[in-house]
Amino acid sequence: MSDFILEATDLSRSFGGFMAVRNVNLKIARGSIHALIGPNGAGKTTMFNLLTKFITPSSGTITFNGRNITHLKPEEIANLGIVRSFQISAVFPHLTALENVRIALQKRLDVSYQFWRSRKILSTLDGEALGRLDQVGLKRFAHVPAVELPYGRKRALEIATTLGLEPELMLLDEPTQGMGSEDVGQVADLIKRVSVGRTIIMVEHNLGVVSKLADAITVLSRGEVLAEGTYEQVSKNPAVMEAYMGIKAEEVA
Structure with missing residues (x-):
């Protein structure tokens, strides 16, 4: 290589x-x-x-x-x-930090949204999502909406979502x-x-x-x-x- x-x-x-x-x-x-x-x-x-x-x-x-x-x-x-970030923080503002990272994991693992069993499917991703948040120092903010995070932590959350795509x-x-x-x-x-x-x-x-x-x-x-x-x-x-x-x-x- x-x-x-x-x-x-x-x-x-x-x-x-x-x-x-x-x-x-x-x-x-x-x-x-x-x-x-x-x-x-x-x-x-x-x-x-x-x-x-x-x-x-x-x-x-x-x-x-x-x-x-x-x-x-x-x-x-x-x-x-190959995954990129942008100059302007690109997170979903009204979802929690955990939910933002979970979306990235859904994309990587091809877990589709199905309304009759979505909660069960998505909860299986919580452990890995929390791990990604822990990597960037945001585990204690897991259930805080992204819009409420200070700017620096929003950028950290964006990096966490990027890491979710491995x-x-x-x-x-x-x-x-x-x-x-x-x-x-x-x-x-x-x-x-x-x-x-x-x-x-x-x-x-x-x-x-x-x-x-x-x-x-x-x-x-x-x-x-x-x-x-x-x-x-x-x-x-x-x-x-x-x-x-x-x-x-x-x-x-």
Whole structure:
């Protein structure tokens, strides 16, 4: 089995005359946390949508575990073990935390809703659902409606529902966006914990989180790969400094 779980080769996507992603090559090492970073408009979200097939590439290929998934649908790649989150928390607000995770388990186990025996079927999933909540520190909130959870715990609940699908590859889109410093630290710790035994790709603006979590970083700018490497390597890259802060190499020399 290849050391790389996912590879994108010469991946491009245009919208009319605008090239949002241009000839991007990306290799994601199995078992790693790989961050996609870059200034606003760099093409990060477009890349996420391409990798999870919410949009189709104009050209290029995507392979997962050696299989070409370029033309598969989002639900098909989810069934292969690629699951994503979104910038805005995507949980059912008026269901409890337990019920939210149970829905993910129903999807994975193909347990359909049948009104005459639904309670019995669903109760068999409660043990695993509680286990997933325990993984993210939410077991004591199992019977609390999602709408009543603080924002950081909503994001933790979203990760719990993602874990319910047993992903081999998780894609997290801005997991700490809009959080205070305490929540940021808790969610970063959570991502580190749940990364054991799986691969994570994340888009993240908080460079403190990136420096703490990422094994490898790809920096995008104007739809192209600007730099790749560890945080130490890319943070010292003159092209990255200029793209992020407008600082040219000769200004820091």
